[in-house]
Amino acid sequence: MLCPYCAFGESNVLESREALDGKATRRRRECLKCKKRFTTYERIENIELKVIKKDGRIEDYSREKLDRCFEKACWKLGPEERGEIIDEIERRLLNWKSVEIPSKEIGKLVMNKLRDIDPVAYIRFATIYQDIKNVEEFKTLLKNYQKKK
Secondary structure (H helix, E strand, O other): OOOOOOOOOOEEEEEEEEEOOOOEEEEEEEEOOOOOEEEEEEEOOOOOOEEEOOOOOEEEOOHHHHHHHHHHHOOOOOHHHHHHHHHHHHHHHHOOOOOEEEHHHHHHHHHHHHHHHOHHHHHHHHHHHOOOOOHHHHHHHHHHHHHHO
């Protein structure tokens, strides 16, 4: 584990405890070089899903990418809240009929969660996800949101 301050590769674990309802281990570490402390989270990497992109490319599913998506769309959420939402989405992905999931389906799951959490974040994400290009398309998006409310 590289120190986030000096990039040294060795540290001591000062404390370990369960985190995220048993889905991760939180470790408090101290860098052996600069002596600064930092926290890491260790989790089982058991999702071996593939994402089918719009252009047909297939890439590995990335929890970090989904987390960045939520962080950009809804910055009001803290890391733990985002983690819980992503855990829920991942459970649904794991129960998908195939290990290859179209990115548009993941986008729909994200939109549904954002709709429940924060209307502005939902609109922000939907504008990008649905590739809104003009005011008329934006008005239609708003009308559809209000209908489904």
